[in-house]
Amino acid sequence: MERSLAEKVIIALDFDSPEAALKAAGSLRGTGCQIKVGLELYTRAGLDFVNRLTEMDFKVFLDLKLHDIPTTVEKTFRLLINSEAHMFDVHCLGGLEMMARAADLCHGAGKKLLGVTMLTSIAGSEMGSIGLSGTMTDQVLRLACLARRAGLDGVVASPREVSALRAECGEEFLIVTPGIRPTWSEANDQARAATPAEALRAGSSFLVVGRPVTQAEDPLSALERLWD
Ligand code: C5P
Numbered sequence: 479m480e481r482s483l484a485e486k487v488i489i490a491l492d493f494d495s496p497e498a499a500l501k502a503a504g505s506l507r508g509t510g511c512q513i514k515v516g517l518e519l520y521t522r523a524g525l526d527f528v529n530r531l532t533e534m535d536f537k538v539f540l541d542l543k544l545h546d547i548p549t550t551v552e553k554t555f556r557l558l559i560n561s562e563a564h565m566f567d568v569h570c571l572g573g574l575e576m577m578a579r580a581a582d583l584c585h586g587a588g589k590k591l592l593g594v595t596m597l598t599s600i601a602g603s604e605m606g607s608i609g610l611s612g613t614m615t616d617q618v619l620r621l622a623c624l625a626r627r628a629g630l631d632g633v634v635a636s637p638r639e640v641s642a643l644r645a646e647c648g649e650e651f652l653i654v655t656p657g658i659r660p661t662w663s664e665a666n667d668q669a670r671a672a673t674p675a676e677a678l679r680a681g682s683s684f685l686v687v688g689r690p691v692t693q694a695e696d697p698l699s700a701l702e703r704l705w706d
Pocket of ligand 1: 490492516598599656657658666667668686687688689690
């Protein structure tokens with residue numbers, strides 16, 4: 479695979495043991511793909527683990543989806559920005575001030591910050607039960623606009639909202655999409671997935687891909703076959 483395409487792929491390293499995660503990462507070394515470390519692995523292995531991945535020349539997106547009062551989030555980012563991760567995220571529902579204070583710290587350290595709009599596990603039919611009115615797309619667009627006002631670099635959103643987000647937020651805004659399934663892979667619990675090519679065509683900046691690559695017998699060949 480061309481390096482420029484691999485650089486658009488962020489592999490979600492969702493393993494419960496750091497050893498298994500490092501083994502999978504090792505097989506993808508040198509391809510140019512990025513790595514996403516989530517809450518479970520971070521809780522188990524901490525920032526040292528993130529730094530081990532950057533020593534292997536991976537760019538690391540530390541996906542902790544912070545959501546707390548502005549002061550707590552700011553103090554946490556004062557610690558996180560000392561790691562070698564290059565990108566972080568917060569929940570947009572934390573509000574403008576929380577996002578802006580986190581973004582200032584990230585940018586001061588040369589890092590990027592994304593906002594999580596709506597979790598893909600929330601169905602449109604559940605919006606009322608958490609006090610939200612309007613459609614899922616309305617909600618995602620509203621939160622993305624708030625994130626942009628707060629100075630964030632982009633958002634995490636499902637492939638379904640990418641076209642509307644790209645039209646609303648412009649070419650420079652990063653749109654990072656999980657819910658990616660190549661034509662040859664199982665859906666797992668991804669109900670409304672897009673293929674890598676579809677997501678890029680719709681305007682995704684980066685694709686988050688987990689199990690199709692990490693659970694493959696040969697992760698490197700699965701990465702190379704993403705566009706088949
Ligand atoms: O499904 P896959 O293993 O490719 O998941 C990669 C990432 O996508 C996960 O780390 C999680 O953040 C996100 N995900 C999601 N919705 C799901 C399952 C996973 O957004 N239903």
